[in-house]
Amino acid sequence: MTGTDNTGTGTGTVLVAYGTTNGSTAEIATAVADVLRTRGLTAEVLPARSVTDVARYDAVVVGGGLYAGRWHKDARRFVRRHRALLKERPVWFFDSGPLDASASERDIPPVRGVRRAMDRLGVEEHITFGGRLEDGAKGWVAGMILRSGKGGDFRDFGAVEKWAQGVADALK
Numbered sequence: 001m002t003g004t005d006n007t008g009t010g011t012g013t014v015l016v017a018y019g020t021t022n023g024s025t026a027e028i029a030t031a032v033a034d035v036l037r038t039r040g041l042t043a044e045v046l047p048a049r050s051v052t053d054v055a056r057y058d059a060v061v062v063g064g065g066l067y068a069g070r071w072h073k074d075a076r077r078f079v080r081r082h083r084a085l086l087k088e089r090p091v092w093f094f095d096s097g098p099l100d101a102s103a104s105e106r107d108i109p110p111v112r113g114v115r116r117a118m119d120r121l122g123v124e125e126h127i128t129f130g131g132r133l134e135d136g137a138k139g140w141v142a143g144m145i146l147r148s149g150k151g152g153d154f155r156d157f158g159a160v161e162k163w164a165q166g167v168a169d170a171l172k
């Protein structure tokens with residue numbers, strides 16, 4: 001990868017861009033970046049909608065919350081807007097969604113739109129992490145889900161760390 005010196009210490013800059021409504025995907029993105037940094041990479045975490053320049057990054061991780069079977073719109077727009085530059089870089093995708101233990105128990109395939117984006121960009125790696133929905137979440141549907149007792153925090157930060165280590169290993 002460009003920006004890697006010959007001492008075995010990666011010096012490339014990785015962008016971790018996320019689309020979130022209620023903040024839980026942002027926290028996963030931060031955890032991913034923390035692991036990359038402990039592995040000697042430089043990582044920047046940014047809301048996907050605020051990224052203007054992808055050219056300055058050597059690799060990109062894109063994460064999005066799942067809403068009604070789709071990736072968060074900021075993640076979708078990010079991928080559309082920066083398609084040409086993303087195609088030229090190693091890219092990883094993650095989702096945060098299921099409000100149960102399923103994501104910790106088995107691999108959850110990407111939703112259709114994410115699969116399509118992966119095919120277009122040549123993205124190999126994708127993972128779905130559990131989600132979080134707790135009091136204070138935006139929107140009446142969120143309120144309904146919470147009232148029906150289906151909220152909670154199902155994010156598995158051990159799994160996030162392990163996945164991010166794989167990203168770091170691939171980049172070194």
Ligand SMILES: Cc1cc2nc3c(=O)[nH]c(=O)nc-3n(C[C@H](O)[C@H](O)[C@H](O)COP(=O)(O)O)c2cc1C
Binds near residue numbers: 021022026132141142
């Ligand atoms: C209106 C609504 C729709 C949702 N739809 C899905 C879905 O289709 N698939 C899924 O796995 N999780 C779904 N979830 C759960 C969210 O993906 C989960 O809460 C996620 O962690 C939200 O990310 P965020 O906090 O970054 O916005 C939904 C949650 C809400 C409130």
